[in-house]
Amino acid sequence: MSISNTCRIEQGVNTVNRREFLKSGALMGLLSSPLLVPPSLKAMELLESGKDFSPKNNGERQGIPSVCLQCVSGCGIIGYVEDGRLVKIEGNPEHPNSRGRLCAKGQAGVNQVYDPDRILYPLKRAGKRGEGKWERISWDQALSELVGKMKTLREQGRAQEVVFRSGRNRIGDLTERFFTAYGTPHQLNHTTICEGSKFVANELTWGYYRELPDVDHTKYILNFGSNPFEAHTIHVSLAQRISEARVNQRAKLVTFDVRLSNTAGRSDEWFPIKPGTDGAVALAMTKAIMDAGEYDADFINTWTTSSVEQLKAHLAPYTPEWAEKISGVAAPDIRRLALEFASARPHATTLSYRGVASHSNGTMSERCISLLNAVIGSVDAPGGYGMAEAIKYKEKASKPPALAQKSELVKPHEYPLASHGVAQLGLPLIEEGRAKCSIYVTYVNNDAYSYPDTEHMKQILANETLIPYFVSVDAYMGEATLFADLILPDATYLERQNLEQEDCFSRNPYVALRQPVIPPLGESRPFQDVLIDLAQRIGGGLEKFFDFKTMDEYVAGRIAGIEGLQAAGGLDYLKKHGVWFDPNKKLEYYRYKKPIKSETLNGTIVENGTIYKMEGDKKKYVGVMIKDQALQGFIPTAFPLSGKFEIYSKILEEKGLPPLPTYVPIEHLENLAQDDLILTTFKVHVQTQSRTANCKWLSEIFHDNPLWIHPQSAAKRNLKDGDEVIVQSKVGQQKTKVRVTEGIHPLVVAFAMGVGHTEYGRYASGKKVVPTPDDQGQWWHTFGVHLNSLVPVMVDPIGGGQPFMETVVKVSKV
Ligand SMILES: Nc1nc2c(c(=O)[nH]1)N[C@H]1C(S)=C(S)[C@@H](COP(=O)(O)OP(=O)(O)OC[C@H]3O[C@@H](n4cnc5c(=O)[nH]c(N)nc54)[C@H](O)[C@@H]3O)O[C@H]1N2
Ligand SMILES: Nc1nc2c(c(=O)[nH]1)N[C@H]1C(S)=C(S)[C@@H](COP(=O)(O)OP(=O)(O)OC[C@H]3O[C@@H](n4cnc5c(=O)[nH]c(N)nc54)[C@H](O)[C@@H]3O)O[C@H]1N2
Numbered sequence: 001m002s003i004s005n006t007c008r009i010e011q012g013v014n015t016v017n018r019r020e021f022l023k024s025g026a027l028m029g030l031l032s033s034p035l036l037v038p039p040s041l042k043a044m045e046l047l048e049s050g051k052d053f054s055p056k057n058n059g060e061r062q063g064i065p066s067v068c069l070q071c072v073s074g075c076g077i078i079g080y081v082e083d084g085r086l087v088k089i090e091g092n093p094e095h096p097n098s099r100g101r102l103c104a105k106g107q108a109g110v111n112q113v114y115d116p117d118r119i120l121y122p123l124k125r126a127g128k129r130g131e132g133k134w135e136r137i138s139w140d141q142a143l144s145e146l147v148g149k150m151k152t153l154r155e156q157g158r159a160q161e162v163v164f165r166s167g168r169n170r171i172g173d174l175t176e177r178f179f180t181a182y183g184t185p186h187q188l189n190h191t192t193i194c195e196g197s198k199f200v201a202n203e204l205t206w207g208y209y210r211e212l213p214d215v216d217h218t219k220y221i222l223n224f225g226s227n228p229f230e231a232h233t234i235h236v237s238l239a240q241r242i243s244e245a246r247v248n249q250r251a252k253l254v255t256f257d258v259r260l261s262n263t264a265g266r267s268d269e270w271f272p273i274k275p276g277t278d279g280a281v282a283l284a285m286t287k288a289i290m291d292a293g294e295y296d297a298d299f300i301n302t303w304t305t306s307s308v309e310q311l312k313a314h315l316a317p318y319t320p321e322w323a324e325k326i327s328g329v330a331a332p333d334i335r336r337l338a339l340e341f342a343s344a345r346p347h348a349t350t351l352s353y354r355g356v357a358s359h360s361n362g363t364m365s366e367r368c369i370s371l372l373n374a375v376i377g378s379v380d381a382p383g384g385y386g387m388a389e390a391i392k393y394k395e396k397a398s399k400p401p402a403l404a405q406k407s408e409l410v411k412p413h414e415y416p417l418a419s420h421g422v423a424q425l426g427l428p429l430i431e432e433g434r435a436k437c438s439i440y441v442t443y444v445n446n447d448a449y450s451y452p453d454t455e456h457m458k459q460i461l462a463n464e465t466l467i468p469y470f471v472s473v474d475a476y477m478g479e480a481t482l483f484a485d486l487i488l489p490d491a492t493y494l495e496r497q498n499l500e501q502e503d504c505f506s507r508n509p510y511v512a513l514r515q516p517v518i519p520p521l522g523e524s525r526p527f528q529d530v531l532i533d534l535a536q537r538i539g540g541g542l543e544k545f546f547d548f549k550t551m552d553e554y555v556a557g558r559i560a561g562i563e564g565l566q567a568a569g570g571l572d573y574l575k576k577h578g579v580w581f582d583p584n585k586k587l588e589y590y591r592y593k594k595p596i597k598s599e600t601l602n603g604t605i606v607e608n609g610t611i612y613k614m615e616g617d618k619k620k621y622v623g624v625m626i627k628d629q630a631l632q633g634f635i636p637t638a639f640p641l642s643g644k645f646e647i648y649s650k651i652l653e654e655k656g657l658p659p660l661p662t663y664v665p666i667e668h669l670e671n672l673a674q675d676d677l678i679l680t681t682f683k684v685h686v687q688t689q690s691r692t693a694n695c696k697w698l699s700e701i702f703h704d705n706p707l708w709i710h711p712q713s714a715a716k717r718n719l720k721d722g723d724e725v726i727v728q729s730k731v732g733q734q735k736t737k738v739r740v741t742e743g744i745h746p747l748v749v750a751f752a753m754g755v756g757h758t759e760y761g762r763y764a765s766g767k768k769v770v771p772t773p774d775d776q777g778q779w780w781h782t783f784g785v786h787l788n789s790l791v792p793v794m795v796d797p798i799g800g801g802q803p804f805m806e807t808v809v810k811v812s813k814v
């Protein structure tokens, strides 16, 4: 059963492009998400012909390998170019993670390049801020204006009045280099409007920010609030492996989601859980496992900071019956699933994402979920809850020294454990006066669409006293970019260059190259090149840290220390193949048990069982003593951990927070009034966040997002499918339509992210940015409703995450 909105394929126009596209993947995807399209024969032929995708070998049609950025997953692609025009994108079969598969969004990347509303020239504001009137200017004029302002500020000792914000920034190494050399600590990211709380939970518990479930070998997946068949941050690579595991080793997939997502619909069992209560279910499952004696005592007693006795005592109140009252998941099911999960050990793993992380108890709930893996000893086991490892670059170019000033915008002092910052507070704290902002520079960012309380965010962006000068580096007219004073037209991801790595489910760490498959259109320029240029123009020492002339030179410098890649041919190899990995070097299982070489132990000290090396007055983690052996342990990243799996967290204890995984009820969801509902939000298979609704092929399939509502809740409000409603929260109200469906918890209403734009060009909003007549047969004129203006800015007090999935609302018929 498909629960996505019905598409209108039958009624659309029949251009050749479109038909090819549908044949090649989108239709198949719609019928059977996940959208996994095998590489075509053409790609296979190329592969067999000596694995060389370089243009000269392929005659008229050039195939250039690169990396997709329609979402964050980093799938390998091949862009096919005919007569200088990008005509098609397919999967790169050499890529160890995506293995030649691509989703519909990946294929629609062609649309990003040729979007008729794309910004191709530098633009200067000509009317009032946000009015949408622009004057085309030259690059020289644009950069002179910006450089003038930035130089003056810096000379006056006010470099910290420049605030930089990026969203999906894949050149963070360069932007950090630039803005640190310039002298501002205010470099905001978007992690906490995404999955920040999950990262913090993992960093507090076992060091690495994200788990790498070994789905290839797993027999049991307990999925709390992720939707890997449509979303998840490594979507295609994960979805294809879950599908295979279910066939190959009959792995069982159990999903907890407030809504019948496409993953829930294709799971063995789906539980419509009450929002924000996953932690309670996970704790009750853990208790059931402990009570039945189905736990791994050795792992708990040896490798964690807790013990079987302590855990049993702590879990005593968390009975399945207790969890049933909180979550709505029946106690017998909780017991049964817990024992099934434990009996598959160690080939069993949890999977979780934003359905857990995007709550005000996100960090704690995520810790409850990782505990499940610890008690059954599946941590880094075959088929279990693994850990990725990145290949380290050794920067050749010298790096600017760290700045002494810390940023109150990036890391407000109230949230000392929010290691990835608190992105949603960035603009509100400027308004509060926490830091002065004279120039706001944004890159791949959309505060006015993707953030909570968007009407308020827009007011801040419109306020020239708070933000006197706003420069947006963008390729499209995003809702935030509309407020800019200066727009620098970026090249699309198909026209720019950077290195890429994502956690690889085949346990093959790899390095991939995103490279231009065609030169930038119009006068657009990759921001990476602009940064190199700006550093020279601003000078004053910045140029020292940008002593490379081109991205080629910089990228070659970063990979110079990777021996295997160098032996294979370095940058040339990456340009030909798009990706490099050492097939003989798979991540081993149980790496935490690896002995430490005796020479590494020279000059180390041991404190409470943790081995350190002193670097100046700083203790650097080396390993952990286990039964008189020096072993690698769980390597800390953001926090000073012990090297054991920290079920008991001293760091949390010191902050007065529950040191053991604990269920923290979400107060405002506990005290709902009779007619209150909980507004949640989700991703769909063919749109990504704020960034793909301009793709004609995608918006043709998905352009409307009526609010999902359960028949019982609809009946109480006298609503039928398609009726108009007003949704009201404490920060705003908005009109939308409803879709009545059994596939949602009766207390919940849900809207899809990705559409409902008010800008972003004709295909996303009906508004033309560039007045060309060519609409390529656009037949839809509804664009959905985005409800982020109803979501209040909130903060998970531990991990800093923005709770997007717990807005209390009233829904009434218009
Ligand atoms: N309601 C709701 N809100 C959500 C979510 C949700 O599920 N529901 N999800 C959250 C999550 S997980 C995330 S990660 C965030 C995502 O937040 P977004 O801001 O949507 O995502 P990004 O991809 O970081 O930034 C996209 C913006 O960058 C600009 N852009 C697009 N392409 C380019 C380009 O090639 N170059 C440059 N320079 N700019 C470009 C455009 O203005 C575009 O709007 O949203 C969060 N907000
Ligand atoms: N197609 C597509 N793929 C994407 C993206 C995209 O925009 N589109 N964005 C990428 C990014 S940046 C990210 S961070 C990932 C996000 O990947 P996911 O986290 O997998 O996706 P989401 O839709 O954000 O949230 C997952 C699910 O949480 C459910 N949920 C809400 N509240 C609760 C709850 O209290 N408990 C439980 N158990 N479930 C709940 C929602 O119904 C939703 O189905 O996806 C990435 N991949």
Ligand code: SF4
Pocket (backbone or CB within 6 Å): 068, 069, 070, 071, 072, 073, 074, 075, 101, 102, 103, 104, 105, 106, 107, 234, 235, 236
């Ligand atoms: S999953 Fe993401 S990276 Fe992979 S093809 Fe789809 S949009 Fe591109």
Ligand SMILES: [Mo]
Pocket (backbone or CB within 6 Å): 193, 194, 195
């Ligand atoms: Mo995200």
